[in-house]
Amino acid sequence: MQNSVFLFCNKQAESYDRSVEGYDEQYRDVFAGYDRILSTVADKAGQVVLEFGVGTGNLTKKLLERGKQVYGIEPSAPMRKKAAEKLSGRAVILDGDFLQFPTPPEPIDTIASTYAFHHLTDAEKDEALAKYSQLLHPGGKIVFADTAFRDKEAFRQAIEEARARGFHDLADDLEREYYTTLDVLASLFSKHGFSASFAQQNAFVWVMEAVKQTT
Structure with a gap:
């Protein structure tokens, strides 16, 4: 993962919770149903959870409320600080990212x-x-749960619509980050032994549930 991602996360630490609450008009559709989306992910999770990209701890909080054991991974020190304050030490939040992370001490x-x-x-x-x-x-x-697109045409249309609405920050974000399509995700999950399903939550976000198959 690139250092620019870490810098972006550090800058977001103070404003992220306001964004998900809909204060930023450009991202209102992206975060539509945010609380419901997080609840859906938490409800689908098992008892012992490894969570990546903890951020300010919003999903972690819901997992804990459901009695889950959570090992959180977050690359941004300011985000980890925010999460620790919000969670009052009820979860283990460690430095790392999707690719480089400490292995949890239990299955x-x-x-x-x-x-x-x-x-x-x-x-x-x-x-x-x-x-x-x-x-x-x-x-x-x-x-x-993340932004993804049904296909490349839907991705292109989302960028064009954002620009047409004057949402240039959103359009730039869609072009800068590595958003992908459902067929790519399905293929990757299958390649590594998972059976995946996708449920659309709003105009941008899908919940992806991939179950490890017997090898």
Whole structure:
């Protein structure tokens, strides 16, 4: 993962929670149903969860409320500080990212993340899923919620619509980050032994549930 991602996350630490609450008009549609989306991911997670991209701890909080054991990974020190304050030390939040991270001290049954997997290129997503396949036993699952697109045409239309609405920050973000398409994601999950399903949550975000198959 590139250093620019870490810098971006550091800058977001103070403003992220306001963005997800809809204060930034450009990203209002991206975060539409945010609380429901996080609840969906938390409800699908198993008992012992490895969470990537903890951010300010919003998903972590929901996982803890459901009695889950959470090992969180977050590359941004300011984000980790915010999460620690919000969670009052109820979860282990460690430095790391989707590709380089400390292995939890106990077997995990779910890998979870929200609004973060797009920071990886498709090649890095491939590398990450290979690692996760080794961590999970058959029946274990990956549950992610993130912006993705049905196909390349839908991706192109989203950028054009953002520009037409004057949402240039959103359009630039869509072009700068590594958002991908459902067929690419399905292929990557399948390559590493997962059976994946996708459920659209708003105009941008899908919940992806991928269950590790028996090898």
